[in-house]
Amino acid sequence: MFEDFFKVVTKRFNGGDDYKPPMFKCPRCQGLSPLSRYEELHRVCPACNYHGRLSAQERIAITVDKESFREFDGGMKSSNPIDFPEYEEKQEELRERTGLNDAVITGTATIKGSPCVVGVMDSRYMMASMGSVVGEKIARAFEYAAANKLPVIMFTASGGARMQEGIVSLMQMAKTSGAVKLHSDQGGLYITVLTDPTTGGVTASFASLGDIIIAEPKILIGFAGRRVIENTIRQRLPDDFQLAEFMFEKGFIDMIVERRKMRSVLSHLLKLHGYDKRGAEQ
């Protein structure tokens, strides 16, 4: 027994082949780091500070006050507006795997005591593409916030429109933007937090309409996909093209905020706009 233990220690010490700690390979810097370290940092690359993807459930857990989240429309599921082959089957499989019914979770919560409406998109679910359910839940969230004088914080991530819903998915851009405008015209505060990746029809609708637009470091933000542009112009794009820092430089983002500071920054911004513990009465 003691011999076995000794064997294991020797093997590890010598970098033996039966012990390999799981590693994380960063999509930005290509650097390798122990997965445990990456997870410990809530999915931030220890080498380059790329802010990786979180599930909606994880994001809510690190952002809002414990036990404060009350979900809206949790059971809403999309039907199949253009009878797209195998759309329902694909979704059933994803529901099983992710514990989500579609690509966004919305609800009310408090952040350090300040009440707000929160929406979080989840890229595990069909690349967080926007179809009927995403559009409807986001529109309802803004309408609820407008009626109840609450601010809205949206954590965006998306590959764009949900192609399997055809033109109906495109129309969700109008539906969500209309609801954002309604909330805004009534004086409501809307903070967008862009997370990896925010692209396509979501960039071209509610993600770009925040009063305050925040991005996490090193994340991808754009309208057109990188490959589409490369095919159009027939040249390779620079590595930093469409990263948060690039869009910040071009004037489309107010600030880049690290994940470990996000909760505190959001809380300050809410309070600066009068949304303190009593709500927005004053």
Place this chain on the structure above:
Amino acid sequence: MSENKTAWERIQLVHNTGRPTINDYLPLVFTDYYEMHGDRLYGDDKAIIGAVGRLDGRPVTIIAQVKGRDINENKACNFAMPHPEGYRKALRLARQAEKFHRPVICFIDTPGAFCGIAAEERGMGEAIAKNIAEFMTLRTPIISIVLGEAGSGGALALGVCDELAMLENAQYSVLSPRGFASILWKDASREQEASEIMRITAEDMVRLGVAETIIEEPLGGAHNDLDKISENIKEYLSQVIPEKCQKDIDELLKERYTKFRKIGAFIE
């Protein structure tokens, strides 16, 4: 004449004929028009034109995506693929229309917003998003007409309106059938198959609540009789514009919001 063409046949018709463009329709539908240039922020995008003119004597603002009729025209207008400054010009002129109580008429004819470095650097996403949100509450009637193809967010940026009309053979899609096939099936050559399942025809748009009206084309397509198709477009506008102008503006805005608010398919 309704001829029941397939989606693929309509795509061929729109692309491979001398299909009329906004530059053909302008003199036949409107009078006294003056083109207005520039977004006052960066430049003047030739892929979107703006004009002030008259429809049946009534002042209107016209915003239109421009397709070329030959290679030189197409180069000049970037094949009707606008940059952000095109959309910002459109918004500037739409706000001006609101100020002077003129209805806005948008003509959509684009494969999509341009995909390029400069377009991203100048905030294509922001430009489209802003148009969509601002058109939703613009306090003057907006009518949009799809002339040929309407691709993606680049079309929707001129498509938030009180009523959308489609020319009979026009198409409206979330992305091109080619892009659809290449993303979903990793095989762009299956574009014909994609075009048939995507639901992109004028009839599909009416059925899905996206469009209200189909403007009939002459036998064989709009290119066969420019006078006739222009007359049909004018007849539609002459009926719908006074109707919308008479409406109480708050009522109209409520209906505009609801038109888009109710599009979607879900179960609870």
